[in-house]
Amino acid sequence: MTQSLYETLGGEAAVNAAVDIFYRKVLVDQRINRFFESVDMDKQVNKQKAFLTMVFGGPNNYTGKDMRTGHAHLVKMGLNDSHVDAVIENLGSTLKELGVNDAEIAKVAAIANSVRNDVLSR
Amino acid sequence: MPRLTFAAQVYESRENESVLECLTRQGVTVPHSCKSGVCQSCMMRAVRGAPPAEAQKGLRESQQEQGYFLACSCVPQVDMEVTLDAPELFLVPATVQSLVSLSSKIARLRLHATQPIEYRPGQFVNVRRDDGLIRSYSLASVPQQDNYLELHVQRSPQGQMSGWIHDQLKEGDTVQVSTPRGECYYRPDALDQPLLFVGTGSGLAPLYGVIRDALRLGHSGPLWLFHGSRKREGLYLVNELRELANTHNNFNYVPCVSGESGVDGYVSARADAAALQQHPDLKRWRVFLCGHPDMVKTAKRSVYLAGAALRDIQADAFLSAH
Numbered sequence: 001m002t003q004s005l006y007e008t009l010g011g012e013a014a015v016n017a018a019v020d021i022f023y024r025k026v027l028v029d030q031r032i033n034r035f036f037e038s039v040d041m042d043k044q045v046n047k048q049k050a051f052l053t054m055v056f057g058g059p060n061n062y063t064g065k066d067m068r069t070g071h072a073h074l075v076k077m078g079l080n081d082s083h084v085d086a087v088i089e090n091l092g093s094t095l096k097e098l099g100v101n102d103a104e105i106a107k108v109a110a111i112a113n114s115v116r117n118d119v120l121s122r
Numbered sequence: 123m124p125r126l127t128f129a130a131q132v133y134e135s136r137e138n139e140s141v142l143e144c145l146t147r148q149g150v151t152v153p154h155s156c157k158s159g160v161c162q163s164c165m166m167r168a169v170r171g172a173p174p175a176e177a178q179k180g181l182r183e184s185q186q187e188q189g190y191f192l193a194c195s196c197v198p199q200v201d202m203e204v205t206l207d208a209p210e211l212f213l214v215p216a217t218v219q220s221l222v223s224l225s226s227k228i229a230r231l232r233l234h235a236t237q238p239i240e241y242r243p244g245q246f247v248n249v250r251r252d253d254g255l256i257r258s259y260s261l262a263s264v265p266q267q268d269n270y271l272e273l274h275v276q277r278s279p280q281g282q283m284s285g286w287i288h289d290q291l292k293e294g295d296t297v298q299v300s301t302p303r304g305e306c307y308y309r310p311d312a313l314d315q316p317l318l319f320v321g322t323g324s325g326l327a328p329l330y331g332v333i334r335d336a337l338r339l340g341h342s343g344p345l346w347l348f349h350g351s352r353k354r355e356g357l358y359l360v361n362e363l364r365e366l367a368n369t370h371n372n373f374n375y376v377p378c379v380s381g382e383s384g385v386d387g388y389v390s391a392r393a394d395a396a397a398l399q400q401h402p403d404l405k406r407w408r409v410f411l412c413g414h415p416d417m418v419k420t421a422k423r424s425v426y427l428a429g430a431a432l433r434d435i436q437a438d439a440f441l442s443a444h
Contacts, residue, residue: 020431027427041422045432 004057005104014098015056019048022094031086035074055091055111067118075121084119088112127170127203135198141166142193152193152206155248155256156441159195162303163248163256166193171202213250213298214239219270221291224358227277228324229288232263232270235299241265242307243331244410248300249273249283257283260328260412260438261302264335271299274358276324306410306438308336314343318401318409320393320421322350325413325440326359332410337370345373346401350393350417352381376400394421398428405429408436415439
């Protein structure tokens with residue numbers, strides 16, 4: 001059996017390192033940062049950790065329904081495909097900084113893309 | 123909506139209502155203070171029905187297994203039967219050794235605990251008055267140097283505990299203090315790491331403890347303290363901190379006033395803004411933020427964007443109870 005990227009990268013510790021880079025990128029990205037401004041930074045960080053754990057193929061309890069209810073208010077704020085693209089782009093550059101190869105990055109992007117319709121309530 | 127059973131009475135909860143809100147709305151007295159899952163003074167136990175995981179955050183594993191939870195952070199998902207038989211609260215009587223005012227708003231309270239209390243400077247204790255009123259205060263003392271627990275009490279408008287401490291408490295009186303808790307303390311794992319401390323008002327208390335602890339343990343990297351208030355009289359320990367900066371080359375003290383300008387020896391800016399202006403790149407730094415919740419919230423974001431890693435940001439918002 002092949003290892004998931006989650007295991008290859010080093011599990012939870014790797015997710016923590018990736019979140020540090022990823023969330024900073026997202027917060028300074030003018031295209032999408034308004035969707036990530038939250039009252040509580042800790043809660044936002046935890047959400048990003050759960051997201052990265054999922055796209056790295058780690059243990060998670062995400063369901064399509066969670067994705068829909070969790071993002072419904074953002075869809076009302078105008079969340080669309082271009083924003084999902086920007087998130088995936090930031091994800092890719094985060095992984096590049098961490099030394100992950102292009103093939104693995106493509107796999108991660110594919111997992112992220114697999115929840116696109118749920119996130120956008122389609 | 124889930125129902126709560128307490129002392130053989132059934133209480134209907136409303137949507138998104140915590141156990142604390144539900145019970146107090148219906149006239150039950152539950153001890154509480156911060157209402158944010160920090161002080162743990164509203165600890166209850168579930169006899170039936172499991173509390174959600176958020177309600178057990180920060181509790182010891184043994185407490186979690188026994189069903190203890192924090193009423194303020196518990197929005198019941200199922201019917202629950204709850205009790206107030208709090209675990210050993212580990213309250214220790216402590217007598218007032220001295221009580222002096224350091225500024226118009228801040229009193230320095232030194233307590234002598236009747237049993238030795240182990241703590242790290244910067245952690246906090248709950249102080250309990252005889253009638254059950256509880257508030258949390260951070261420790262400014264260093265156990266290896268001070269034979270007392272030092273708290274800085276900022277008088278808050280309509281503050282029941284702070285008003286009482288300022289106006290009525292006197293030397294020789296007794297209060298109860300809890301086991302110290304909290305993550306705001308110095309860890310001697312990177313002696314050369316640059317440290318940034320930003321505090322407002324009595325947020326200086328834990329920082330004063332942490333800084334002196336770091337210096338005692340031989341921290342060799344630079345330490346920068348930005349202490350802010352609107353006006354000069356809101357700052358305190360100014361001479362002590364200047365003296366500390368004189369005797370330690372790596373410690374730098376920057377008193378900040380946001381509501382006054384052109385005062386010699388003070389920077390005219392908010393403490394967090396002054397800190398970032400002087401240190402725009404915080405990569406590799408460890409940052410301690412203590413004091414007003416708005417400052418802590420804003421500064422947490424800005425120091426993170428300036429490069430400080432999430433695990434290196436220690437934030438202690440001083441919430442006031444209402």
